[in-house]
Amino acid sequence: MINHHSNGLLLRCISLCLIGMVCLQSIKLVWQAELIDIQAQVISLLIHLMCFMSASFLAYSTHRTLSRVLLIGGFISFLCTAILLWQADLHIQYFFIVGLFVCLFLFEDSERIAMWVTLCILGGLFLYFQIIHDFTTPINAEFTDDIATVNAIVLVLSFLVCGFWVKRQLTHQNTTTKQELIHTKKVVEAIIPMNMQANISHIANRDKSALNVVEHNYCAVLFVDFAGFTPFSLSMSDAELVSFLHRVYCEFDDIASQLDVTKIKTNGDQYIAAIGIENTKLNAYNISQLACYFSLQLQSTFAKACDNKLRLKIGIASGNVLCGIIGKLRPAFDLWGNSVNLSSRLESSAKGGEIRVCPQTMLYSKQHYAFSEEQKVELKGIGNVTSYKLLGHK
Template identity: 30%
Template sequence: MSPNLAWRPIRFTPQLERTYVQCMTPRIILLQRLACIIGIASFVGYQFWDLLLDPEALPRTAPIRLAIIAMFAVVLVITFVPSLRTPRYLMIQYIVVYTLLGIGWSLILAKLPNGFLAGVSGFLLGMIFIPVLVNGAMQAAVILTPLVLGPLLVMTLAGATRLEIVNAFSWIVGGAGFAVGFAYLLDVINRHAFQLEQLLEAEKTRSEKLLLNVLPAEIAERLKAGEEPLADHCGSVTVLFADLVGFTELSRKLRANDLVNLLNDLFSRFDNLVEQHRAEKIKTIGDAYMAAAGLSGNKRDHVAAIADLALDMRMAFVEFCQDHHLELKLRIGVHSGEVVAGVIGRQKFAYDLWGDTVNVASRMESGGLPDEIQISAETKELLPARYRVVPRGEIEIKGHLQRMTYFLQGGV
């Protein structure tokens, strides 16, 4: 931003302008309450000033002061009424208050000896709050207009001398000019600060969205809270592995961009399904995809969720191959059991799962058949009766004894 533009108020879009005004209004309300309290205290204290100028002035000035104090008290109460705290009503309040304040203070001065010379500087006390009660120089000018014209009119009608009027004009107009200038400067500062807050909020939202793309929501919150190390024992989860059969051979025939675009399209479809079934995507390794359910501890139907996910992934894969005219196969393996889940690393950290359950799920996939969803006996035992499964028989798994496996064919 150039130095010249830095001194100009930022013009927001209509929607952002409304947001800005809504953001500023609570701050203005607090300052309005403070102004009312100071106004009440000032007009109570100035009673003693009246007595110093004229010991017999109290009967003449006290009723006016009490009326102004009552006005401040009413305005203070209004600040606690939500329906009257809108920007429109606030402007009406300020115009009425400063009009009555200017006329009332002028009437008090008219009843005191040399009051127009001795007390005209008191108008400045009311002006100092105007810049913080408005949004911009224009609103300040609108509010100050009756505060400038009202006292000069009262003084003229009260028979003030030319010296008194010129003196009052100098004080009041000078103070009003300062208030308008300060309101302009404060508006520039507030708008730039609001813009920075919006940019920071947008960056925070973007960062959190990126974090949620890497980690489950619950883990992301714990990580932001500074919890370390971050690891959980999950007693019962279901893990899924999916792999493309024939993709390695296909990758040798494709350009890098085409290869990445294909994987991005397929895995984006898988990502949508994972979100739809309230599972968690763990990671992708080359053309392999890993997901799990039950990690949060509150998903009792994690086996059914992964079963539905696997069936939908197989259907989505068929559509993907048709869209891209590919002859590929999808192999899916599923196993249920306990795992350890956590975040590893300080830079480019990753959420991952460890344990024998992960290894067996991976073997269910690698030892499966193309276009089939192979599940372990443990998964089959937890699977609701509405799913159709057929036994495959026992297969040999590296590092384990032979295991009975089944093919998930669909839901009833």
């Protein structure tokens, strides 16, 4: 359905067209001044001219409904009066067809009853004057043919104007729809990794019992948390805290975008990311080393962002993961698997400024990165696990 601005524009355009028709009728009166009902014609023209001018004036105000009533009522009254006063078949009744076409765009979806009543009235009047009504006024044939020709030309022009207007509205609507689709696509691309976007239509219309999950044999999962965040958060207002988190996470996102790292989500002061989900061409060595490099970059960036008032603690675990979208309400992309649990527990066991990694990550990265000696840590729900602290580049 057309919007309010377009509706007002249409009402005003139609009003101006009808004012033009009234002026055309005035020209007819000048040509055929010997008509018996000349006084009635003049009165009709003046009344309808005022009616259409009022409809045009109200079209851009808050009284669009009144404008529409004046327009439709005046249109029907004007045509009926003209036909009955002239009593000659000048093809005036065909303008009811124009009214039928235009009225389809003058009513909202919630006004279907009013629309159908109006359409029935217009259609019935056209059929009556076209089939049943007997035109009896004797007007010379040459004049009748001239006026009928003028009316036919105006009728064609009216349909052309309406057709171009409809085409313009459809083009505008199509452009708006395309822009909304592009915006939606960008939002989806920011939320769902590229290799899962092929299934986006299936995800949007999915069977609620189906799993929309992809398995990856080797990925690195990173859990990033702020050490000492609770005392730090008490020193500022809620708005300042959210602003701080937004600024930090935006910087993390920029680094992730540059390094082909997939951000999964944030949870308060926790930032979760993964490597190897979108770029499946990376091997285990590339994935593990990129995880180490990304972690060190986050530490460096964070130290500058918070002026060393806080420190990061990071857990990295590599291995098999499942990723995708599950559930019915507010679907969101997420990860599952032992590697995810291990990464979370490694982050929890780390101290401020530490980056704890699993043995697999260390083995695939030790050529370029330095690690501490192996350390046995007791992880909640997992047990005694071997881990290493990432010390930096070699």
